[in-house]
Amino acid sequence: MKVEELSIKDIEQLVELERLCFATPWTQEQFSLCLAQEHFYVFGLKSGNRLMGYISFFLVGKEMEILNLAVHPEKRRQGLGTKLLTAALSFFRRKKGKKVLLEVRPSNVAALNLYRRAGFVQVGLRRNYYPDNREDALVMALKLL
Numbered sequence: 001m002k003v004e005e006l007s008i009k010d011i012e013q014l015v016e017l018e019r020l021c022f023a024t025p026w027t028q029e030q031f032s033l034c035l036a037q038e039h040f041y042v043f044g045l046k047s048g049n050r051l052m053g054y055i056s057f058f059l060v061g062k063e064m065e066i067l068n069l070a071v072h073p074e075k076r077r078q079g080l081g082t083k084l085l086t087a088a089l090s091f092f093r094r095k096k097g098k099k100v101l102l103e104v105r106p107s108n109v110a111a112l113n114l115y116r117r118a119g120f121v122q123v124g125l126r127r128n129y130y131p132d133n134r135e136d137a138l139v140m141a142l143k144l145l
Ligand SMILES: CC(C)(COP(=O)(O)OP(=O)(O)OC[C@H]1O[C@@H](n2cnc3c(N)ncnc32)[C@H](O)[C@@H]1OP(=O)(O)O)[C@@H](O)C(=O)NCCC(=O)NCCS
Pocket: 021, 022, 068, 069, 070, 071, 072, 075, 076, 077, 078, 079, 080, 081, 082, 083, 103, 104, 105, 108, 109, 110, 111, 113, 114, 115, 117
């Protein structure tokens, strides 16, 4: 599977995968609004034509904010999440990016391990951040050399 940039034509598959992966999934309207913005990107991995994972992010100047990373439940633990993150970071490096930020739930062990393995460190905490269960968010950052 090769990482490719996704567009509005992939929106139905994005929404479907999102529903499989998150308790409070993004809606079609949210994806549609973001995809219309110049600085918003989604990279995906497809098996045939079927979307198996995606990463979404904003690039603003020298900073990248990762919004979401998701892999189809049947395809997890096979390196797809890491592949998507690595592709997004390489793309950002080519644009001379310096700093990457993201938020993650402390209970999300899979995501935390993945981000830590990629070199992210905790730089902050947002209390009661997630509306569904009032869970805090860890703010993690990666500085690119
Ligand atoms: C988080 C997520 C994207 C990981 O995707 P993935 O393709 O399974 O990740 P990888 O196979 O690249 O795993 C890389 C490393 O992350 C860690 N990891 C991944 N899943 C894990 C799990 N269930 N438990 C503990 N560590 C895990 C491991 O260190 C793993 O390396 P290893 O398999 O060699 O031990 C996936 O679990 C997912 O879609 N979760 C639901 C959505 C979500 O929570 N996204 C994160 C939002 S911040």
